Amino acid sequence: MKPSTLKLAALTTLALAGTAHAGEVKYMLWDNLQLPAYQQCAADFQKANPGTTIKITQVGWDDYWTSISTGMVSGTAPDVFTDHLAKYPEFARNNQLVDLAPLIAKDKVDTKQYRDGLYDIWGRDGKQYGLPKDWDTxxxxxxxxxxxxxxxxxxxxxxxxxxxxxxxxxxxxxxxxxxxxxxxxxxxxxxxxxxxxxxxxxxxxxxxxxxxxxxxxxxxxxxxxxxxxxxxxxxxxxxxxxxxxxxxxxxxxxxxxxxxxxxxxxxxxxxxxxxxxxxxxxxxxxxxxxxxxxxxxxxxxxxxxxxxxxxxxxxxxxINGLGDSIWAGSKVKDEAWKWVKYLGSADCQSKVASFGVVFPAIKGLAEKAQAVQKGKGVDTSAFLTMAQNTFLPxxxxxxxxxxxxxxxxxxxxxxxxxxxxxxxxxxxxxxxxxx
Missing domain, CATH: 3.40.190.10 (Periplasmic binding protein-like II)
Structure with missing residues (x-):
């Protein structure tokens, strides 16, 4: 899923609270339309996790993957980033992503809460490289x-x-x-x-x-x-x-x-x-x-x-679904995992649904997003119709x-x-x- 080629913003950086410190988690995404929703999730997360700051950087699609790849080589990649099914296999193959499977098991994350197929596609050979955040048709x-x-x-x-x-x-x-x-x-x-x-x-x-x-x-x-x-x-x-x-x-x-x-x-x-x-x-x-x-x-x-x-x-x-991944070179992996776990939670995804920009990955929240869109005068039921007969990329x-x-x-x-x-x-x- 890509933003429009009519770019509304090339690069936006938001330091949501505080200054850089040991508890700062750098997070990168490409879609400026989703930025406000994740700004709100970050603000809520910081209130619940004093001492941890989420610094969000938004880079347009055309430059996004170059920024991620070069950052991994130079040691400046974001700790957490929005990942794509077409991109993560090569990161995983090069050992550039954290395996989330043991963390998911340790914290008993409910992987059945996500729309069918969205969780499994982010895994391979028992390892897990992302938690689902949304889906699209x-x-x-x-x-x-x-x-x-x-x-x-x-x-x-x-x-x-x-x-x-x-x-x-x-x-x-x-x-x-x-x-x-x-x-x-x-x-x-x-x-x-x-x-x-x-x-x-x-x-x-x-x-x-x-x-x-x-x-x-x-x-x-x-x-x-x-x-x-x-x-x-x-x-x-x-x-x-x-x-x-x-x-x-x-x-x-x-x-x-x-x-x-x-x-x-x-x-x-x-x-x-x-x-x-x-x-x-x-x-x-x-x-x-x-x-x-x-x-x-x-x-x-x-x-x-x-x-x-x-x-x-x-x-x-x-049906494509984005996920959030953790860079293997992150110096704040514990805080990064807490952030990824929150991004994949009902608390954050319900907040995302309230903005009516995308359909969250957790079952039932797409309907909430659809209702928000309908309240803005847009009937998006066609996408849910398409969701009844889908295939994976x-x-x-x-x-x-x-x-x-x-x-x-x-x-x-x-x-x-x-x-x-x-x-x-x-x-x-x-x-x-x-x-």
């Missing part, structure tokens, strides 16, 4: 003014289907939402795909993990067609050469030629999010962590709707090498430089050769 956000003018109802949007041959009712909706500069939509034979004023749909250009995970870009189209990343977490054999992936990538790559999406080269200079808030596109995919961003930046009526059903008749969304060693291979393949296909099927076969062979 994907939905589509739609400009309701554009939908109304196109004659597309909310029911139409909530019940879309998709297949790679003709795009299903998803493409029918997208065609109605697409307008050329003479005002014709893409259902009109006279529609000009080379002179588009308003695109119906936009695939995000993606960045890190796009080719290998496709959380917001492509996985939810491929999985209902029968695709599985790997047979089980940590399995080193991948299935990116699946026909379901090839047909999905080829379909998405073909949307610009139809005039239904902007060419990927154009979007890379901006973002799908920016196109949406500036009314250049009617519908985009995004994650539940971005609800507050669009509430603040989209100055028109919007709706979040579930992803389309595939050939199986099912919808499917990746791939988790494996050498994830950065795998992602580099798959990112190159994705960009080649999406920019029209190569066909999906041979590109994916070659990329999958390279991925499975990584050791």
């Amino acid at each position: 994907i939905g589509f956000i739609v400009n309701l003014d554009m939908a109304k003018k196109a004659g597309v109802s909310l029911a139409d949007l909530q019940n879309m289907t998709w297949n790679p041959k003709d795009g299903g009712t998803f493409e029918q909706v997208v065609r109605k939402l697409t307008l050329d500069r003479s005002g014709k939509n893409a259902t009109d034979p006279k529609f000009n795909p080379k002179s588009v004023l308003q695109y119906g749909y936009q695939t995000p250009p993606g960045g890190g993990n796009t080719g290998s995970m496709g959380q917001t870009e492509w996985s939810y189209f491929a999985v209902p067609q029968g695709f599985k990343f790997q047979d089980a977490p940590w399995n080193s054999t991948f299935h990116y050469d699946s026909p379901a992936v090839a047909s999905t990538w080829q379909y998405l790559a073909g949307l610009p030629a139809k005039g239904l999406s902007a060419p990927m080269q154009m979007v890379k200079g901006s973002s799908a999010d920016a196109m949406f808030v500036t009314r250049r596109v009617a519908m985009i995919p995004q994650g539940s962590w971005m609800v507050s961003f669009f509430q603040s930046n989209a100055k028109f009526p919007t709706a979040w709707v579930p992803l389309p059903k595939g050939a199986s008749g099912q919808r499917a969304s990746m 791939p988790v494996a060693d050498h994830s950065s090498q795998i992602d580099a291979i798959m990112q190159s393949a994705w960009e080649s296909v999406m920019t029209g430089k190569a066909a999906a099927e041979p590109t994916l076969k070659a990329a999958n062979a390279k991925v499975n050769a990584v050791k």
